[in-house]
Amino acid sequence: MSIRLYVGNLPEDLSRQELEAVFAEAGxxxxxxxxxxxxTNKCRGFGFVxxxxxxxxxxxxxxxxxxxxKDNALKVERAQPRAKDKADDEDSPSATSAPVPAGSAPSAVRRKGNGNSGNNKTRRAAGTTQNDSDSVQPDPRWAQELEKLKQLLAAQTTNP
Known part of the structure; x- marks a missing residue:
């Protein structure tokens, strides 16, 4: 049975040959x-042995x-098992299909990989669900702008 070890705190300009030279005495x-x-094809700061x-x-x-x-102290420990995306999303409350109240922030799209995989996942903004549409308030940061727009719309409908 093989054991995978996480090696962290690697310098950005480290090559595979240099890391192999460090671990050469291990066998x-x-x-x-x-x-x-x-x-960039540069080291992201970690690897596996x-x-x-x-x-x-x-x-x-x-x-x-x-x-x-290269002036960095290596961090070597047992690697954690790789978590699957679907299992994480099922457990998270943001992945539920509960309705989002009107006036709340739009849902964000998280892209995985280079965008060509077609494996996009959406996350809905967290909020409380309310059935009464009168109780939904606009975002306070945009309340003044919304009021101006309402006044302009009212002025346009009264003036033919």
Whole structure:
């Protein structure tokens, strides 16, 4: 069974070969992956090391946690299991399909990846649901502007 370790606090200009050189004394049975930015292709500050056993993982954590690399102290720990987006969204209250009162903020769209995946998810603004439309108040930041618009509209309808 392989164990995945998180390696954090990596410098932005670090290459995979440099990180391999740091972990070379741990042995050849490890694999290394640096997470890079898609646009700049620079290190995002973290990566993963995969080892074959629990004992090896403990040794690497003890040996390399806090070790300096390019003036940064490495942070090495066991990687957390990857959470699935759907499970997170089902548990969150903002993913419910409750109606949003009129006058509240529009729902925000969160895009995942580069936008070409077609896997967009919407999040609704949190608010209380009310059935009586008279009790819904406009956003106080826009109340004066709304009042001016109402007066202009009333003036237009009275003057043919």
């Amino acid at each position: 050849d049975s490890i694999s290394i992956k640096i997470i890079t930015d898609r646009k 995969t080892v074959k056993s629990e004992e090896e993982a403990d040794e690497i954590i003890e040996k390399f946690n806090g070790r300096p690399i």
